[in-house]
Amino acid sequence: MSPRLRRRRTADPVEGAALGVNLAGYFTGELGVGELGRLLVEATERSGLPFTTRVHRRTRSRQDVAFEETTGDPHQVTVAVVNADQFPQWVEDAPDLHRDRYVIGVWAWEVERFPAYADAFALVDEVWTLSQHNRRAVARRTDKPVRTVPLPTRVPEPAPPLDLAALGLPEGPYMLTAFDHLSVFDRKNPLGLVEAFGRAFVDGEGPTLVVKAINGHLKPEERDLLRAAAARRRDVHLLEQYVGAAELGALMDGCQSYASLHRAEGYGLTLAEAMVRGRPVVATGYSGNLDFMDESTALLVPASRVPIGPGHRPYPPQAQWGEPDLDAAAAHLRWVHEHPSQAEELGERARAHHLATRTLDRTAAFVRQRITAAVAHG
Numbered sequence: 593m594s595p596r597l598r599r600r601r602t603a604d605p606v607e608g609a610a611l612g613v614n615l616a617g618y619f620t621g622e623l624g625v626g627e628l629g630r631l632l633v634e635a636t637e638r639s640g641l642p643f644t645t646r647v648h649r650r651t652r653s654r655q656d657v658a659f660e661e662t663t664g665d666p667h668q669v670t671v672a673v674v675n676a677d678q679f680p681q682w683v684e685d686a687p688d689l690h691r692d693r694y695v696i697g698v699w700a701w702e703v704e705r706f707p708a709y710a711d712a713f714a715l716v717d718e719v720w721t722l723s724q725h726n727r728r729a730v731a732r733r734t735d736k737p738v739r740t741v742p743l744p745t746r747v748p749e750p751a752p753p754l755d756l757a758a759l760g761l762p763e764g765p766y767m768l769t770a771f772d773h774l775s776v777f778d779r780k781n782p783l784g785l786v787e788a789f790g791r792a793f794v795d796g797e798g799p800t801l802v803v804k805a806i807n808g809h810l811k812p813e814e815r816d817l818l819r820a821a822a823a824r825r826r827d828v829h830l831l832e833q834y835v836g837a838a839e840l841g842a843l844m845d846g847c848q849s850y851a852s853l854h855r856a857e858g859y860g861l862t863l864a865e866a867m868v869r870g871r872p873v874v875a876t877g878y879s880g881n882l883d884f885m886d887e888s889t890a891l892l893v894p895a896s897r898v899p900i901g902p903g904h905r906p907y908p909p910q911a912q913w914g915e916p917d918l919d920a921a922a923a924h925l926r927w928v929h930e931h932p933s934q935a936e937e938l939g940e941r942a943r944a945h946h947l948a949t950r951t952l953d954r955t956a957a958f959v960r961q962r963i964t965a966a967v968a969h970g
Contacts, residue, residue, distance in 0.1 A: 612642035613963045614666050614689050616682065617673030617698075619645060622806070622834060623653040623772060624861050625700055628722070629673035630659070631744055632698065635955035641963055642667065646689060648674055648682055652774060652810060654834055666693070669966045671720070673698040676712040677906060683715055690715065694966040698741070700858040701726050702779060702879065703900065705911035706733050717966070722859035723880030742958055743859060745868040745884075745950035751842035759839075761802060761829055767925065768847035770804040770840070770862050777814040778904055784853040784918060786821045786828055791922035795825050798929050799848050804831040804840075844869050849928040849935065853893060853921055856913040857881050863890075864950065867942035872935040874924045878914030884950060889942040891924040893917055 615636060617629025636643045645662045649655060670689045674682040676699045683690045697716040706729040718737040721727040731738040756763055767789070771780040782803055789801045803822065808815030815832075822828040835843070844850060850866035851874040857863075860881035866873050867889065875881055877892030885892070895914030902909045928935040 610642070610667070611964060611967055612644075612667030612669070613959075614644045614646065614670040614693070615673070616646045616648055616670065616686055616689055618649070618651055618653070618655075619647050619659040619661075620649070620655040620657045621651050621653045622655070622657060623651060624775065625673060625675060626651075626653070626657065627861055628698065628700065628743070628859075630657070631746065631955070632671065632673060632741070632959070634746075635744060635952055635959050638952050638956035639960040639963075640956075641960055646686055648672075648685065650678065650681055650685065653772070653807065656834075669694045669696070669963050671696045671698060671963075675699050676701070676707075676709045679709075679712040679715055694969060696720055696962070696966065698722075699726075699730060701729050702776075702856040702858045703907050703911045703913050704729055704856075705908050706730050707906065707908065708733060717969075720962075723857075723883040725880045725882070726858045739962070740883075742954050743864075743950065744952040744955045745864045745946045746952075747947070748841050748865070748869055749838075751838055751845045754839070754842035754846050756846075759831060759835070759843075761831065762800060765799040765848050765929070766802045766829075766846070767799050767849045767851055767928075768802050768804065768843060768866075769851050773805060773807040773811040773814055776904060776907070777811060777817075779855050779907070779913065781853045781855050781916070782818055783821050784916060785851055785921070786818075786825070788853060788916075788918040788921035789828065789925060790825060791918060792925040793827065793929075796827055798827070798926070800827045800829055801825075802829050802831055802843070802847070804835070804843070806832070806834055808832050841865075841869070844871060847871060848932075849874055849925065851921075851925065852876065852881075853916045853918070854879070854881075855895075855915060859883070864946065867939075868946040868950070870936075870939040870943040872928050872939045873942060874921060874928065876914055876916040878916075884946065885942070889938070889945050891927070891938070893921045893924060 618626035698720045720741045727740045849872045857880045873890040878895040893916045897912045
C-alpha cells in the first residue's frame, strides 16, 4: 500500500465525540453509484444527524446533476460511496476525510466472487453493501464488519406528459430497458433482451422495444453490436442519449413493462424505480434484485449459473453469473402484452410493496444506528 494511503488510527475511542458524519461520493454524477450516494444523503438528512458532503469527481460519466455541498468541520465518521477499485484514489483526493476517522466504504459489486482489493480493505473500518448478494461476496474477503444498507426507493414526482416524437420514438405501446455502457455490456445483457423480444413478437405485431443507453461513444464496439441487433428489427428503437430525470420518469410511466435480463446486479436501481412507479417488471431471477422482488411482485426469469469467462473486467473470469432463459423471458413479455389488466395489477402490487418496505425512514434509522455505533467505537 502506498505510504500516502497508510492509516493513522486513533488508539482509543474519542470521549464524548459528537454524532455526525461526512458523506463523500459522486453526488453530481449521472451513474448508479452517484444515485446511491444521493439516496444516502437524503436518508442522513432524514435521520437528523449533522453531516457534511464532499463531491468526488473522478468518473467518466456525465456530471450534470444539481447538488449543493454541505460544508462544516469534519466529523469523526466518514461514509464514502466510492467502490473498492476506486477507493485508494478517493483517499488520495480527500485525505482529511480519511485520516484518523472511522471510515465506512459503500461498495457495489455484482457477481459472486469479490476481488481481494487488499489496499481498499486496509483503508476502511467497515463496509456497507447494497444487497445480500453483494454482502456475501464482500464478506468472504474480510473479517471486518460487512452490512447491507436497506436502500430506499425514492417516491417519484408526477411526471409530465411525454412527447415520444421529440425523442425520435414512434407513438404506441412500448417496453423499456435502460443501461449504461460503462456498467459492463455483457452483464447488463441488452442483446439478450433484444433476442427475447424477437422471440416474443413477430416484427410489428406487438409493442415496440425502447432500449435507452448512455456512454456508447466510450464503448464503440459494444455500441455497434447493439445497433446491429436493433437494425434487424423495425420494432426495436435505440435512445442513445442522456435524458433528464423527469423525462426518464415519464418514459417509465408510459411503458407497458420495464425489462432487465441482466446476468448479475448488485442491486438494480432502475428496476426498483420502475416498480415504485407501478410498472410490471420482467427481470432475471438472480442476484441483488431479489432483495426487493419475488414472484408476487415481478415476472422473474429463471437463470442458470455459468462461468463469466475472460473479457469482462473487472469480474474474475472464473466467477459465475446467471444466464437468463430467453424463452421464459419471451413468454413473460408476451404475457404482459396480452394480459394488460393482470399486468397492471402486478405493477400495483410491486408499487405497494416498495412503498411499504423500501422507505426513507427505514434507511435513516439504519444510518443513525450505524453512525452512533461507529462514534462509540472511535
